[in-house]
Amino acid sequence: MILNGGSAFESAGHVDVTEQVGLLFRSCHDHNVQNSTDPFRRDYGRTITEYGRSTRRRFQSVTGKDERRMITMKKLALAVTAALGISALAAGPAAALSLDAAPSGSVPTDESHSSESGAAEEEGSEDDPKSHDEDLALRYATMTLYEVAHGKGIEYTVDGLKAGDVVTTSLNDKKSVVKKDGPFDGSVVVDEEPDVPTALPFMVYVERDGERVREMSTSVDLMAEGDRGEYDDGTLLMNPEEDTNDTALGTDGVNLTMVNCSAEDEVVFRVFKKNTDGQTKVWEKRQLAGEDESASVRYIADSSKDLWGNYVITAECGGLEDSAPLQVYIDE
Template structure:
């Protein structure tokens, strides 16, 4: 399956929180381990060209859901993830099963992996996604999913999901924050904007844009470029797809 999904990064300039309407949002979790079978799709990049020899960094990988039930991770499509900036011919695998998938076109790559056995609730499934290019490993990207009890329920259209919080400055510097907008329409332009509040002042940090694929979602991972000592504080994330807008907050502690 080919999914058309575009990703671009730009600086946020002069944007006020009061300009955005807040919609419904739900928070998610992060982390986990087990065995599996994998399916994937590729996606089309937008503005930036994909470098033929560049290594991937940890912000290249994002999850659609950072918390899932045992039933969800053992049934198709399983755990879904997106990797930015891949090239046609790159080979993607996870250490959950070692199966390899060849990327079919340049751009963002959508993959999924289904576990063979149900993990216990209140556990984690940790795994690493590996990318090889021309026989060389260009990325070993660790991530994980929290396994929760019961049913996550149905999300409304345009629901914004964040990873676990509060997070410490060390965790935020190492892992960033996963941002997902789910239940959009395929090919919707999805815009994430991140703001930082310090005292009475709120300022824009960055804007991340992606086109929703056939899974009707967009997922990115946000890292701050500030020094670790400056990371603690309150962050606001707004997201928009189609006519739906949503807003969520997360806190970074010392």
């Protein structure tokens, strides 16, 4: 139920204000949507419910003799009405028409975000081709000047593609056709070896049925020289390695690669944030290891939350497991 401009209070006069606030409270409570999977509706619902409870308690203490207090209480109730209306509008046209309507899609909870490899993308998520940076990950986020221009060059993985999709990059005109649904492993070789070690940004594009459905950006950190050496089985590679700031975590994210698994192993990546009670899982993603016996994903945090703090990132494949700490500080 959505009240319009406090008209319920104007029509009720001073006779039964508590009943009118009760209506508001119940409306707020309905809008709370305790089991909603939509974090936006859930968070606003909690706030509005608290407004309703507070306002109802205050109204119950009002007497007909205290007109000044009555006016104050009516203003508080109008604030509840306004908050309810704003929340309904923010939740979208469907929510504004019916607060009891179920959400139209499955949205991960705040505590755990999970993406299964090979799962088809929701239709609505393809509307914005630039909203899929988290689906692009690099096998090695740091490479030498020689590596990017020789051999396989820059190796990358794009999650959630469909058979027949065409993948290209901004570094050359090479086109790759996806053979099966799920993660796609691609590579691109730079035409000329770079002169200086710096960041090498590039784009990856996905076309489906002749229409571009994804534009994803990433960057490789170049170093003059170095020896990658050999990794143990089931080694987690993370970039940045030890720390980053909250702005970067919510935009560029963290590149994660689990190497030396068995091909077709399911690799499970998880991110935990430490707190006073121990740690809480905030993200999870699964991907099948490719022919190169590795899996690469990208964790981009929700920038609307407080991201600073200490994290632990884990990866598993087969019976192998590895972990790495990550410290996130406030970007000043």
